Amino acid sequence: MIIRSANEADQSQILAIVTPTLAAGETYAIARNLPASDILAYWLSPGHEVFVAEEEGHILGTYYLRANQAGGGAHVANCGYVTASAAQGKGVARAMCEHSLARARERGFRAMQFNHVVSTNQRAVALWQALGFAIVGTLPQAFHHPTHGYVDSYVMFRNL
Amino acid sequence: MIIRSANEADQSQILAIVTPTLAAGETYAIARNLPASDILAYWLSPGHEVFVAEEEGHILGTYYLRANQAGGGAHVANCGYVTASAAQGKGVARAMCEHSLARARERGFRAMQFNHVVSTNQRAVALWQALGFAIVGTLPQAFHHPTHGYVDSYVMFRNL
Numbered sequence: 001m002i003i004r005s006a007n008e009a010d011q012s013q014i015l016a017i018v019t020p021t022l023a024a025g026e027t028y029a030i031a032r033n034l035p036a037s038d039i040l041a042y043w044l045s046p047g048h049e050v051f052v053a054e055e056e057g058h059i060l061g062t063y064y065l066r067a068n069q070a071g072g073g074a075h076v077a078n079c080g081y082v083t084a085s086a087a088q089g090k091g092v093a094r095a096m097c098e099h100s101l102a103r104a105r106e107r108g109f110r111a112m113q114f115n116h117v118v119s120t121n122q123r124a125v126a127l128w129q130a131l132g133f134a135i136v137g138t139l140p141q142a143f144h145h146p147t148h149g150y151v152d153s154y155v156m157f158r159n160l
Numbered sequence: 161m162i163i164r165s166a167n168e169a170d171q172s173q174i175l176a177i178v179t180p181t182l183a184a185g186e187t188y189a190i191a192r193n194l195p196a197s198d199i200l201a202y203w204l205s206p207g208h209e210v211f212v213a214e215e216e217g218h219i220l221g222t223y224y225l226r227a228n229q230a231g232g233g234a235h236v237a238n239c240g241y242v243t244a245s246a247a248q249g250k251g252v253a254r255a256m257c258e259h260s261l262a263r264a265r266e267r268g269f270r271a272m273q274f275n276h277v278v279s280t281n282q283r284a285v286a287l288w289q290a291l292g293f294a295i296v297g298t299l300p301q302a303f304h305h306p307t308h309g310y311v312d313s314y315v316m317f318r319n320l
Contacts, residue, residue: 074304
């Protein structure tokens with residue numbers, strides 16, 4: 001598996017990976033019924049640097065890296081990661097997060113923040129903790145989960 | 161003082177109030193050198209409901225109300241408030257925040273969250289606490305203050 005910058009030829013595979021995650025609505029605080037053009041416009045926003053994890057020509061996951069805020073907050077990075085459902089459990093998310101930490105350091109960011117990690121997404125919470133992120137805030141019932149109802153979200157943060 | 165919806169005729173006064181606050185770069189994690197058109201585009205974003213505090217035809221402050229996130233996070237509101245420098249200390253921010261809490265309730269939001277309250281902005285922190293907000297997270301050195309250097313920011317939250 002290699003992790004490389006996304007290019008235009010990757011768009012259909014990126015869309016195929018991101019769409020079911022957003023539609024499920026369990027992990028991203030983003031509209032669940034976005035049309036394909038809006039999903040691509042969001043994932044490939046001008047301020048997003050986008051990477052893909054690729055194995056033998058197949059894209060297993062994708063992530064974006066951006067500044068979490070502008071002005072006085074521009075030294076803190078933010079990322080979003082999605083792994084293809086067929087590639088779960090193979091360490092794709094871990095590899096992408098490690099890559100993003102290195103890339104963020106390279107770009108001069110001093111820290112990375114996740115704004116809204118849904119507490120029921122236990123696999124992600126544990127992975128980010130294993131990769132050095134701390135829960136620095138709990139947003140009470142800030143996420144409406146399609147099956148669990150109102151659940152807490154975490155703000156997670158680590159220095160670089 | 162009344163608080164009312166902003167209209168097109170208010171734009172130049174809104175710009176005159178917001179511009180020095182963003183240029184000072186002490187409280188908003190937003191670029192400090194935005195041109196006027198970008199400041200207005202930001203403050204009057206399509207997703208923002210904008211209000212002004214007015215006294216005898218003069219606008220003393222302005223705020224926007226929006227959903228902090230989409231999808232599963234759309235039930236949490238977010239606001240930004242700016243008081244004209246000449247009107248500091250007259251309770252304008254308190255009146256705007258109280259108005260925004262009522263308006264957010266009216267629109268069906270269940271909570272309000274401030275994502276990035278700079279810790280050195282002690283007057284704001286104390287006011288939000290007095291109005292029922294709790295510090296639910298501390299973002300270590302997440303804000304680069306023009307005179308104090310890297311300082312913490314708070315995530316503040318209250319139910320409605």
